Amino acid sequence: MLNIRLTISCLLSMLGCLSLSGMAQQATQPVLVFSYFKGNGDGLHLAYSRDGYNWTALRHDSTFLRPTVSKDKLMRDPCIIRGADGKFHMVWTVSWNDKGIGYASSLDLVHWSEQQFVPVMQREPNARNCWAPEITYDAKRKEYLIYWATTITGQFPESQQPGDSGYNHRIYYVTTKDFKKYSPVKLLYNQGFNVIDATIQPDGKRYVMFLKDETREPAQKNLRVAFSDQLLGPYSKPSAPITGKYWAEGPTATRLGNQWIVYFDKYTEHHYGAVTSPDLQTWTDVSDKVHFPDGIRHGTVFPVTEKELQVLLKEEK
Template identity: 75%
Template sequence: MPQFLSSKNAKAFLLFVGFFLYSNIFAQQPLPKEQALIFAYFKGNGQDGLHLAHSQDGYTWSALKKDSTFLRPTVAKDKLMRDPCVIRGKDGLFHMVWTVSWNDKGIGYATSNDLVNWSAQRFIPVMQHEAEARNCWAPEITLDEKTGTYLIYWATTITGKFPETQSTADKAYNHRIYYVTTKDFKTFTDTKLLYEPGFNSIDATIQRDGKRYIMILKDETREPAQKKLKVAFSNNLIGPYSKASTPITVKYWAEGPTAIKLGKQWLVYFDKYTEHKYGAVRSDDLQTWTDVSDQVRFPTGARHGTVIQVTQKELELLLKQ
């Protein structure tokens, strides 16, 4: 204790230190005992399928099933399962979409009631109507809880579109974010453009924040290199979204964001893909971000995934696998 403090000030100092330590511990252990977090991810090129990890505090993650696969991909020509996005639907089921191929015009889809047993996999041809579509990358699902409508969105390059941001780098990919909606995953609306930020963009993920929505996405610009995450906001799930913010990640290249609010803090996890490890940033207000990459631990080799909340009962079944 600093000797220059009076006894009264010393007591106040100790109370402050105690509160500070308690606040930081609480910030990293915000989940009730009956709840847990699951991280769905892929490894390598996505050829072996879905991997899962669990956490109680959002910072330390442990692989489930000895880091072996929970579901092997069976659809599309390449039979990959990259960028898995899993959400809990209004029906109580887990709904998952994923990237099936580097160059295909659709995405994969399957459901489960426990993350162990899965339905037959389906191929949803969301860009089949576009002759010049080159790909469908990193699909995600966000539920509009008021209407029961699911927004499915992904990144696609359509050759000849958006020439103002066209480059020959990165195999001349020039992505934008597109979407369809559905209420039953059987019938879908026509594909439309969801967000045009004015730059080559991929890996969008959308979370509800009170009455508004936050979109976190990657600026994929190669010349000059950006490769950083940015955020945009909207009062409606399908937009329009605001101008993208300045980067919320720093010097490293980042992709595949997934976000969750723990207590009063937002955590955004992302794949530091050139460094072959995971990172994270944290914010109380979605405006100011602190890099906490040195505080998170993920299974070795984890790639672009999503985080969801489950019950301890659901986790117990996963731990038995």
């Protein structure tokens, strides 16, 4: 009888340890946050998810930050990363036709620094726009890479087409260590076609760029990937499309376990979609499995701690 009691006690103890271990893992596992905009660019919205598929708007889907810079005062395509300094750094599209981008930083995603207008293309007289800026941190160089899409009138005539208001983009970049001084602008990606919405993630010893082929005729409007051994490139020719027979834009990517997941805006269908891949070669559409707040537009996914999420959840009250 004593042996049976001891065995049951041991089993209960083991189950308790497993339960506590599971709770500890859940508590330490990063939560995903998604930054996005609504309408024409009303400001910064945030949503969160614990599984990467089901997303809940924070602060009742009202804005966390309203735009104040540039002539148009828009906040479209907000991209947020956590920097090496522990701060959250954000860049965004400030206008349809301005020569700069917006920048601000935060320690908690609630309270933000004064917004800055960064005139990245001011010295290029024929630049028409600066769209969908993104940030990637370069740990080797200890600096930030900021990159975006711009059309420069007269450049790259081989891909100039009459549709889409004559836009003919390439991806350009600057680097900065402190968001005060910036390097001269350089070309980051040109493979002979109209390209926008680039976003870069490390993949082991290489880097993967998710991008949109913006070609109008014959219409592409799909997402592809390119690779490089260095963050600053050169990047390869684009892969075959990773999205389907619909128009897609604004990719943002992260890992869920052993799978990559790429979220994107099915902008002509007015809802979000996603594709997954174990190897960045074979892709599965999981758009029917992801659930986002209504009206969500082009944004960025990034991890936060449980403690940081609780700060955001207090904004619900």
